[in-house]
Amino acid sequence: MRFDITVLAVSVLLAAGLLAVMRGITSKRKAWIRVGRSPGPFGVNRRAASQEFQLNGRALVRDGYRKHKGQNFVIQTAHKEQLVIAPKFLPEIRMMPESKLSHAQVIIYNLVGEHIGAEMAMEGHQHIDVVRGPLTRSLKTVVPIMHREYRRASEAIFSQIPKDSNQMNVYSFCYAMVQGITSTVFIGEDLAHGGGWDKIVMEYFPEAMRIRNALIHWPRPIRPIVKPFLVPNNQLEMILTRAERFLEEPIRRRREPNNHDVDILKFLAEYNGSPRKVAMQSLGIITGALNTSTHAITQAIYDICTQPQYIADIRAEAIEALASEGGQWTLEVCKKLHLLDSFLKESLRLLAPEGLGVTRIATSSFGLSDGTWIPQGTYLAVAGEAMALDPDFYQNPETFDGRRFIDADGYPLKPDREFSGIEPGNGMWGSGRLTCPGRHYASALSKIIVASLLLKYDISFPEGQKEGPPGTEDDANILPDVTQMIILSERE
Numbered sequence: 250m251r252f253d254i255t256v257l258a259v260s261v262l263l264a265a266g267l268l269a270v271m272r273g274i275t276s277k278r279k280a281w282i283r284v285g286r287s288p289g290p291f292g293v294n295r296r297a298a299s300q301e302f303q304l305n306g307r308a309l310v311r312d313g314y315r316k317h318k319g320q321n322f323v324i325q326t327a328h329k330e331q332l333v334i335a336p337k338f339l340p341e342i343r344m345m346p347e348s349k350l351s352h353a354q355v356i357i358y359n360l361v362g363e364h365i366g367a368e369m370a371m372e373g374h375q376h377i378d379v380v381r382g383p384l385t386r387s388l389k390t391v392v393p394i395m396h397r398e399y400r401r402a403s404e405a406i407f408s409q410i411p412k413d414s415n416q417m418n419v420y421s422f423c424y425a426m427v428q429g430i431t432s433t434v435f436i437g438e439d440l441a442h443g444g445g446w447d448k449i450v451m452e453y454f455p456e457a458m459r460i461r462n463a464l465i466h467w468p469r470p471i472r473p474i475v476k477p478f479l480v481p482n483n484q485l486e487m488i489l490t491r492a493e494r495f496l497e498e499p500i501r502r503r504r505e506p507n508n509h510d511v512d513i514l515k516f517l518a519e520y521n522g523s524p525r526k527v528a529m530q531s532l533g534i535i536t537g538a539l540n541t542s543t544h545a546i547t548q549a550i551y552d553i554c555t556q557p558q559y560i561a562d563i564r565a566e567a568i569e570a571l572a573s574e575g576g577q578w579t580l581e582v583c584k585k586l587h588l589l590d591s592f593l594k595e596s597l598r599l600l601a602p603e604g605l606g607v608t609r610i611a612t613s614s615f616g617l618s619d620g621t622w623i624p625q626g627t628y629l630a631v632a633g634e635a636m637a638l639d640p641d642f643y644q645n646p647e648t649f650d651g652r653r654f655i656d657a658d659g660y661p662l663k664p665d666r667e668f669s670g671i672e673p674g675n676g677m678w679g680s681g682r683l684t685c686p687g688r689h690y691a692s693a694l695s696k697i698i699v700a701s702l703l704l705k706y707d708i709s710f711p712e713g714q715k716e717g718p719p720g721t722e723d724d725a726n727i728l729p730d731v732t733q734m735i736i737l738s739e740r741e
């Protein structure tokens with residue numbers, strides 16, 4: 250009996266102690282603020298909450314950010330719940346290792362990467378290394394090649410513009426320029442021209458998105474079972490096989506000891522992946538570069554048409570920079586285009602393609618300094634668009650100011666105020682360890698395309714149109730209009 254009482258007393262004490270410890274832990278854990286409709290217990294309202302976000306997601310994030318300034322909040326997006334981290338916590342998470350936060354797993358989740366080749370392409374991070382290292386380092390060699398390709402590809406388009414209307418579709422033009430230039434840089438001029446590579450690139454993305462859209466709502470283990478029914482006439486394997494066959498021999502040649510090719514395929518080949526993997530890496534990087542850069546450049550051209558007062562100065566700056574380099578497009582020319590650089594940065598800031606940027610998944614649990622506990626499996630992001638419109642980061646944030654990032658003498662205010670720089674408040678290139686490695690290339694690419702267009706033509710919206718076209722929202726993202734035409738008037 251005495252023994253029973255002792256056991257009981259010890260048990261009660263232990264339980265009380267445990268409770269106190271648990272309370273201690275949980276009281277330090279801050280409850281999450283919710284924005285928008287809750288998915289409810291066991292996700293019973295998830296469909297309605299997701300639909301609400303599909304219709305109004307960017308505004309919901311903007312309002313949540315303003316209402317709960319400086320705090321984290323959770324929101325149900327089109328496909329998942331995300332914890333939106335206040336900008337002040339970015340320094341805590343931006344350099345976290347893969348064992349804590351993964352971007353790759355989010356991309357694979359968002360794209361259904363295991364069914365479109367992305368998972369294979371991203372394995373080993375070579376697709377990031379090759380852009381961050383060899384591509385960025387070779388910009389000096391590559392810029393003249395990029396401009397040569399611009400001239401070839403743009404002349405083909407300009408020659409088809411009807412003389413009676415002089416109208417050109419902006420998105421198609423930018424897509425063709427980015428595709429032609431980037432493919433040339435990646436696989437070399439010979440392979441990029443003719444032979445059907447452009448067709449492979451063009452067919453890959455729509456088919457990959459068809460598969461992604463059909464499967465994203467299904468749990469990963471179920472997808473292989475439902476895929477044959479949900480994706481009739483799946484062309485992806487055929488497209489990837491064509492890409493592999495197209496590049497197989499060039500990859501083999503680039504692995505020979507005395508090979509002198511200077512394209513990015515050579516660096517990818519040196520990682521010794523299978524031809525299928527190298528082909529998928531090339532296709533993946535080019536497709537990623539295409540979607541992001543085409544949207545940014547398309548929007549910049551719309552902004553120029555809305556604000557034609559910048560044209561003369563951007564053009565004068567390009568003429569002067571080119572003259573200083575003997576009329577040749579070089580990396581130095583790109584670096585001297587400060588006004589265009591600032592204009593492009595402002596255009597990207599206000600487009601804010603990713604309403605939710607710096608997307609990550611917690612691969613293990615951890616806490617933030619304010620006590621917010623982030624369990625393993627939580628999707629994180631920052632409110633990219635809301636930050637771009639935050640007066641704490643940008644004066645008169647809603648106003649377009651093409652000179653925002655340069656001083657009175659026309660020089661960048663600070664290095665992080667360059668187009669490819671990441672100043673506080675800028676989520677457009679991501680953040681930290683996984684920041685976009687292609688941003689220096691994207692800067693040169695955008696400048697070559699926009700400045701060259703303005704050197705040849707005056708551009709404007711069709712008569713009577715003053716405003717730029719609204720973009721199309723998709724989840725938390727926005728895509729510029731793809732149908733807008735502009736009028737090209739050839740300069741003397």
Ligand code: HEM
Nearest residue numbers: 376377538541542545607677678679680683684685687691
């Ligand atoms: C204006 C154009 C572009 C924008 C706005 C953009 C934006 C981004 C963003 C937001 C990320 C995610 C970073 C993060 O979450 O921390 C990213 C990653 C990346 N970008 Fe870009 N990008 C652009 C152009 C390019 C180009 C031209 C290339 C290639 C030449 C490129 C290659 C990549 C790669 C390889 C990644 C890493 C993806 C991964 O984590 O697996 N980007 N980019």
